[in-house]
Amino acid sequence: MKQTFLNLEPIYTHPETAKFFVLPVPYEGTVCFLHGTLRGPEAILAVSNQMEHFDEELFIEFPRAGIVTLEPLPTGQTPEEEMELVYQGTRSLFQPGKFPLILGGEHSITPPIVKAATESYPDLSVLQFDAHADLRDSYQGSRFSHACTMRRVLESTQNIVQVGIRSFSLEEYEECTDHIDRMITVSTLESESGFRWAMSKILERLSKNVYITFDIDALDPAYAPATGTPEPGGMTWRQATRIIEEVSQAKHVVGADIVEVAPFQNGNCVTEFLAVRLAGKIMACNCTVDDYIDRNR
């Protein structure tokens, strides 16, 4: 049997009634160092059964809002073809009352998702969690590299906020200094006053409709070691989930992706467990008991 997110009972997996749509995108086209993002979605789904349905902070059972696990997207033969497949595969998912959650795959899948989302939400802004600025115009000869993700996103919306960034080039630094208020460093988040300042900056900058792209390397490698380009000095789980909670309360989050999980093959599945908890947290933060399919139960 195909592995689905949480292996829910059929009542919770009908496309007509479900709120959440999990879309696996096993793509690994331009990864430059450690490989394995191709196996990310499957590995994340495989551990999802281990997660509690009850959110320990929000006190709701988010799977009762319904979660459909879609078939994995087919993989393109070229980056251009992959981008087109992702764009076509996500266009129909951005609808009122529906929340797509895309599991990568490498980060280069995000620009076509954002492009699709802006068709439904023209004011869309993007909240990026990442260690890397991903603002290069091209990398290793490709404009579709995972190192160019946010530069391509800027072609759909100029309204982005980057959190957790701690690795970028001179070119990217110069690109950033024109827009310094869109980048939140990890050190800013370490004190409570810094966190509050960062939070007000994030909320001020984001528009009403927000898409979240979460590169798992935003978190410290101590939390999420299985990723292509781990960087020391990353965010904690609590910092990331507090930001997601506050943004979800203040804004309308229209969808999200979790990318760059590159599972180890040595039995260590800490990163997959974290990714599935992150997916659950994003869902819990973006539904209420009013979204429950079985409100009479």
Ligand SMILES: [Mn+2]
């Ligand atoms: Mn990254």
